[in-house]
Amino acid sequence: MRIVAVTACPTGIAHTYMAAEALEQAAKAAGHEIQVETQGSAGSTPLSTTDIQAADAVIFAVDVGVQDRERFDGKPRVDATVKQAINGAAGLLDRAIAAAEQRSDEPAPASAPTDTDPDSPANTGFGTRLRQWLMTGVSYVIPFVAAGGLLIALSFAIGGYDITEAPPVTEQFDAGSLAGWAALANQVGTIAFDFLVPVLAGFIAFAMADRPAIAPGFVGGAIAVVVGAGFLGGLVAGFLAGAVVGALRKIAVPKALAGVMPVLVLPLVGTAVVGTLMFVVIGQPIAAVTLGLTDWLNGLAGVNAALIGLIVGTMIAFDAGGPVNKAAYTFAVGGLSTGSDTALELMAAVMAAGMVPPLALALAVTVRAKLFSPSERESARSAWLLGASFITEGVIPFAAADPLRVLPSIMLGSATTGALSMTFGSTLRAPHGGIFVLPLVGGPLLYLLAIAIGMVVSAGAVILSKQIGRVTTTTTTATPAVAQ
Known part of the structure; x- marks a missing residue:
């Protein structure tokens, strides 16, 4: 069989390429041909039209919307998450082959449904597609948060916290002074940060209804900012724009109008509808909710702050880059747009907690290598760098091999680090970067201490649980002495 696949995760850093490698290895082992398009942060080389046409089936192993998905219309398709590809690539290949064989036994359909049609049949449920739409928006937001956050943090490091009172550089700029x-x-x-909510809304809408929904989504997100609805308003505007344009696309129009629908009619009508609803109907209620949430975040202190840190730390480690992890991360990134001290502390806690799992397993392997398999000992080498770079997925090889011992252990360590980071009051504006953005952390020494303590807690828990399991196995499998 000839298979083509697309892999993509929200950050486009680790899961995207791990899923591609798993599919390639599984296909090679089963004797099939596969070509994978990785839609990652480093860019991608699109599959050629010839490769797609020659393919018997398509695999989408994605946590975000697939770019230019209409290329694959009419092909038998299997939808899955990147984590399913990493942990069960062989099963995905079997499903793809079964879908191809079933299609070959059926008459060709008159018209194949497109992925952008909200009602098109798919192997994924509505909940999975909803998460993919959200993660698509988040994936496009991250570069703006990274650029804006790092520049703002750098400005504070150079010019102090009163730099926000400086006059506009268009009126006064001294190139000779720091x-x-x-x-x-x-x-x-600050201008980069102003794009966060519109970009989020625009690309959620894009994931739902393709390019015609971008303009309504961006405009809806901008209105959310104007009325004070913030990040939450951007989410609603994005989903609203995608739903409105998706519904408009179902309307049958004469062929003479079909050519102008995507570039004129859909953006125009979609923008008018979404703009009206955001301004007149739902914008102000969402703004009230957003204000309440902001006040609640800003009011966190002491035990409450530590509890929030413990919760998000546990979530970050729960599925090592999966939906729960991304929910905690999205919550923290969304708070950055408020600029409040508590939001910056939350971002620091999330990043610290996300660094702990790979670092802890690397430490555990270093301390007690005999408790781990040769492949795990090999994975520990890269886990040091992955953990330091805030790529929680570096722990997946260990969690997949021994989930009952590893997952509770890393959740314990990450929860500890999250709670300590919030208690210490460490702050961070950058949404990614790990140890490499340490100069931008407020309270860096205590921040490192929180990470170190979490590492030790997780590593100790993993070693202890593996030791207990090893002792139990040895005891139960020992052969009793035979009396002579």
Whole structure:
């Protein structure tokens, strides 16, 4: 069989390529041909039209919307998450082959449904598609948060926290002083942050209803900012724009109008409908909810802050880059747009907690290598770098091999780190980067201490649980002495 596949995760860093490698290895072992398009942060080389046409089936192993998905219309398709591809690539291949064989036994359909049609039959449920739409928006937001957050943090490091009071650089800019450059970095970073909510809404809408939904989504997100609905308003605007444009696309129009629908009619009508609803109907209620949430976050202190850190730390480690992990991460990234101290503390806690699992397993392997398999000992080498880079997925080889011991252990360590980071009051504006953005952390020494303590807690728990399991296995399998 000839299979083509697309892999994509929200950050486009680890899961995307791990899923591609797992599919390639499974196909090679089963004697099939496969070509994988990785839609990651490093860019992608699209599959050629010839390769797609020659394919017997398609696999989408994605947690976000697939770019240019209409290329695959009419092909038998299997939908899955990247985690399912990493942990069960052989099963996905079997499903793809079964779908191809079933299609070959059936008459060709008059018209194949497209992925952008909300009602098209698919192997994924509505909940999975909803998460993919959300993660698509988040994946496009991350570069803006990274650029804006790092520039703002750099401006504070150079010019102090009163740099926000500097006059606009269009009116006054001193290229010969550090304060001038700090003001420039702060104002550029602030403008980058202004795009967060519109970009989120625009690309959620894009994931739902393709390019015609981008304009309604962006405009709806911008209105959310204007009325004070913030990040939550952007989410609603994005889903609303996608639903409106998706519904409009179902309307049958004369062929003479079909050509202008995507570029004129759909964006126009979609923008008018979404804009009206955001301004007149739902914008203000969402703004009230957003204000309440912001006040609640800002009011967290002491035990409450530590409890929030413990919860998000546990979520980050729960599925090592899966939906629960991404929910905690999205919550933290969304808070960055408020700029409040508590939101910055939450971002620091989430990143610290996400670094702990790979680092802890690497430490455990270093301390007690005999408790781990040769492949796990090999994985530990890269886990050091992955953990330091805030790529929680580095723990997956260990969690997949021994989930009952590893997962509770890393949740314990990450929860500890999250609670300690919030208690210490460490802050961070950058949504990614791990140890490499340490100069931008508020309270870096205590931040490192929180990470180190979590590492030790998780590593100790893993070693202890494996030791107990090993002792139990040895005791139960020992052969009793035979009396002579």
